[in-house]
Amino acid sequence: MEKGSSFDVLKRFVRARSVAVERCDLCSIELGPDHLHLVEPATRTLVCACQACAILFSGAAETRYRRVPERVQYLPNFQLSDVQWEGLMIPINMAFFFQSSAAGKVIVLYPSPAGATESLLDFESWQEIVYANPALQEMQPDTEALLVNRVQRASEYFIVPIDQCYRLVGLIRTKWKGLSGGTEVWEAINGFFAEMKEKAAPAGKVAHA
Numbered sequence: 001m002e003k004g005s006s007f008d009v010l011k012r013f014v015r016a017r018s019v020a021v022e023r024c025d026l027c028s029i030e031l032g033p034d035h036l037h038l039v040e041p042a043t044r045t046l047v048c049a050c051q052a053c054a055i056l057f058s059g060a061a062e063t064r065y066r067r068v069p070e071r072v073q074y075l076p077n078f079q080l081s082d083v084q085w086e087g088l089m090i091p092i093n094m095a096f097f098f099q100s101s102a103a104g105k106v107i108v109l110y111p112s113p114a115g116a117t118e119s120l121l122d123f124e125s126w127q128e129i130v131y132a133n134p135a136l137q138e139m140q141p142d143t144e145a146l147l148v149n150r151v152q153r154a155s156e157y158f159i160v161p162i163d164q165c166y167r168l169v170g171l172i173r174t175k176w177k178g179l180s181g182g183t184e185v186w187e188a189i190n191g192f193f194a195e196m197k198e199k200a201a202p203a204g205k206v207a208h209a
Contacts, residue, residue: 022035022048023048024048024049024050024053025038025047025048025049026038026047026049026050026053027050027052027053029050031048031050035048035049035050036048036049036050036051036054036067036068036070037049037067037068037161037163038053038054038057038065038066038067038068039065039066039068039142039143039162039163040064040065041066041100041101041102041141041142042064042102044100044102044142046068046162046163046166047065049067054067055067066140066142066143067143068143068161068162068163069140069143069144069161070161071144071159071161071201072158072159072160072161072164072196072199072200072201073135073158073159073160073200073201074156074157074158074196074197074200075133075135075157075158075159078133078155078157079129079132079133080129080132080133080148080155080157084125084128084129085150087122087125088108088119088121088122088125088126089119089120089121089122090108090110090119091110091119092110092112092151093148093149093150093151094110094111094148094149094150094151095108095109095110095119095147095148096108096109096110096145096146096147096148096160096162096165097121097126097145097146097148098139098141098142098143098144098145098146098162098165099139099141099142100141100142101141101142102142105121105123106121106123106126107121108121109165109169111168111169111172111173112172112173113172113173113176113181114173115169115173116165116166116169135159136159138159139159142162143161143162144159144160144161144162145159145160145161145162145165146158146159147159147160147164147165147168147196149193151189156193156197158196158200160196164196167192168189168192171185171188171189171192172185172188172189175188
């Protein structure tokens with residue numbers, strides 16, 4: 001291989017690495033692929049954070065950002081009938097719910113090929129569901145969400161970090177093809193929920209990060 005060609009390959013390699021590097025949005029230190037996030041409640045914006053910067057916002061309620069926890073809780077005994085689900089008026093069988101401190105209410109979003117779409121929520125129906133599932137009262141505002149997957153025959157329910165909900169939205173948005181989505185997107189969705197089950201805290205040992 002000629003010297004010039006070798007140099008061109010090296011430049012492409014360095015450029016590829018530099019593009020892949022993620023940095024803390026607060027201090028600019030380089031981050032690994034599995035890093036922490038903060039959320040800005042006023043805008044629902046997620047920002048990447050290193051451990052040191054994330055600690056500054058742990059448990060903070062009156063700051064610009066809040067730290068997104070890392071716990072995942074699988075809810076195998078979740079109580080939700082088909083009638084209650086239909087009463088929530090969500091157009092598809094997958095959605096996530098979180099308490100927005102800025103809006104002063106529960107927000108429900110569902111993933112679509114265009115991204116996260118907000119749906120109007122029947123709050124009377126929602127309160128019935130919360131009453132039947134006390135675990136929902138433990139969700140942290142802005143940073144944790146109830147994630148519902150009723151697409152498959154066996155419905156699944158989780159309390160997850162809000163960044164995982166947006167990761168699912170990103171998977172669907174980037175991999176969806178045609179009218180039905182295609183094989184790739186459904187494999188990604190199934191893989192995502194399998195990962196959530198694997199990460200879930202054992203029953204009786206659920207703790208906030």
